Amino acid sequence: MTDKNHLEGERYYHAQKRVKELREFYEHLTVFVLVNPIVIVVNIMTSPGYLWFLWCLMGWGMAIVLHGLKVFNLPPFFNKKWEERKIREILEKESNQKNWE
Template identity: 75%
Template structure:
């Protein structure tokens, strides 16, 4: 399904895309700045148990998912999936009986 966008719509879509990528980079920056602090706190307070690994892994997975979404590399929920789902919902609505 090919959609023809006007110049203004294309510009708006590009702005949204840039904002999404910027938010990903901000998220990554916070991750890179905060985790060394978490590691230092862990090593100073309880060096026998390295709990910072859980923080790194959990937050790291969130970073990866955010990056996949920001750069439109989603193997599961991509544009084709969205289009299929929209068509499926519209077909269900069209086939729904009216009770008037």
């Protein structure tokens, strides 16, 4: 019974962590969508000759994309397969070092 409770607790913890990650991403996206129109208006009203808001949109937009890739497990680099491969690599390296001692 204890193993079953432990597994359920672990599953609940992972689900709770996943929901938190999703919520944080959607909060980040919401702030991006709500703040950038204000930034655009301020730029147009104060210095219409130079559209600096584009730099804000691009920088923050890249951050949103990277955040989304991470949250939805779509990163082109440093994903779970990479982590598992590195763990095996490190364990093998340590194992080989111990064999030489």
